[in-house]
Amino acid sequence: MSSPEPQPDLERNRLPTLFEVLSRRTLPPVDLFSFYIYMRDQQRSVDYLDFWLDVAQHMSLCRHYVRELRRSVLVGTPEPASQRSSAILEALGDMTHPVAGPSMYATEKERDQDAQMSAYLREDLPGGQGSPRSSNMHQSTPRDITDSNSPANAVRREDIRASAEKILYTFLLPGSEREITLPDSITQDITTALEEHGRDDPEVFDVAKDYVFQAMERDAFPGFLRMKALGNLIPPTLVMRLVIGLLSMFGAFWTAFILIFLDRDRLDRLWILLPFTVGVYCLASYQYSVDPILALLGFSEYTPFNFSRIREPYVRKLLINRSLMVLGVTAAIDAALCVLFIMVPGKRL
Structure with missing residues (x-):
């Protein structure tokens, strides 16, 4: 007589325990494979x-x-x-x-x-x-x-x-x-x-x-849950987003001040929307360890630029809620910066 295989608990309305992960009762991104990758790449243990x-x-x-x-x-x-x-x-x-x-x-x-x-x-x-x-x-x-x-x-x-x-x-x-x-x-x-x-x-x-x-x-397990259940990005990608975000914000501020001091009209200044949006989005993703668009599409990163479907129901719900919050923060900061630098009167030096 063979032992029955453990089955994932689709009705679990909480984060899984380590025992549930090790006994293969969870689904990506909090499954045993993801925990193994985390122990190998992040914990080095x-x-x-x-x-x-x-x-x-x-x-x-x-x-x-x-x-x-x-x-x-x-x-x-x-x-x-x-x-x-x-x-x-x-x-x-x-x-x-x-x-x-x-x-x-x-x-x-x-x-x-x-x-x-x-x-x-x-x-x-x-x-x-x-x-x-x-x-x-x-x-x-x-x-x-x-x-x-x-x-x-x-x-x-x-x-x-x-x-x-x-x-x-x-x-x-x-x-x-x-x-x-x-x-x-x-x-x-x-x-x-x-x-x-x-x-x-x-x-x-x-x-x-x-x-x-x-x-x-x-x-190890608390850090694993923070990374995989409350976020969908891994540290190397987060560092890359921090760099891109800082460079984009530098470019956005530099461009905004140049356009102001050249006294360009407000229609031309609308172009600063692009670098500000990229910069704020990347910095917000870094801050919250979440790429909201990827999370809303149902993906989580387990190695650089390799993604798996988010199949654990409770984790999917958590990430959707956090993604909407991150998108709200991104939109508010982006709008405030753009309005400030577009509406401020120009002065040609």
């Missing part, structure tokens, strides 16, 4: 997100493995020696919760199931390391009982071990390829559990996973 995703994938791998064992128990008749492990598997239930999230968000039932699953995996260590199970018992585990509905690419016990070791060697060991900074006690506990005790159950990573989740929730 995508390794933390990759660690969390790899640990979540490890949890999903373990669930899939144990689900297959449980199904084997239900369709087969295990040997008497494996009655204890069979009872544990039957007690786990269907384990249909699809998301491997932080422990503080799991329900009591899910926490119990995950704890029992980890306990079973510790007992199921190759060579009987986790429990006094005999080699005989190991040979008659439900893993060896198959049925015609078992997938050809069923998860093996060795896959779980390889997944745990990959996480350790990629993110946690000193000098590893993508080492992340964790408290020494957490790193040491994980290393000892994997290398000395031979564990690979998901509980090994629980403390580190929750630590990384809380760090992202505290340090």
Whole structure:
């Protein structure tokens, strides 16, 4: 039985939480892909997100493995020696919760199931390391009982071990390829559990996973929401708009004063409307991190000059409201400047 895929919540009338983003229950521009881009390009800490995703994938791998064992128990008749492990598997239930999230968000039932699953995996260590199970018992585990509905690419016990070791060697060991900074006690506990005790159950990573989740929730996620839910532009584009806005305003003021001191008629001075409009629009976009025209058309920028559709309903509503406000501010300032420099009497020097 496969787990149901998480579905976006189209009725959510609020900003999403980090857990909803990581569990793929949101839509652009506040989806997991956008958060990944933000962590990579703005926070420069995508390794933390990759660690969390790899640990979540490890949890999903373990669930899939144990689900297959449980199904084997239900369709087969295990040997008497494996009655204890069979009872544990039957007690786990269907384990249909699809998301491997932080422990503080799991329900009591899910926490119990995950704890029992980890306990079973510790007992199921190759060579009987986790429990006094005999080699005989190991040979008659439900893993060896198959049925015609078992997938050809069923998860093996060795896959779980390889997944745990990959996480350790990629993110946690000193000098590893993508080492992340964790408290020494957490790193040491994980290393000892994997290398000395031979564990690979998901509980090994629980403390580190929750630590990384809380760090992202505290340090990165608020900035992500400000950028993607309250704006639709990214920092490099904002800097470009600031430069264009300042240059346009300089050109507009220079042109306006030249036309005044040349005593040109007001019809000729109407041309200053163009640079003032461009300048005010760009500076307002920089100030509020919103391009109102793009937002009203339903687009949000995720990399320079690459845009995605705004599909999250609540975010779309927020951006439309902010865009109308920015357009109002732009029109008021632009009109005031143009009226001032067009209506002021000219004086030829």
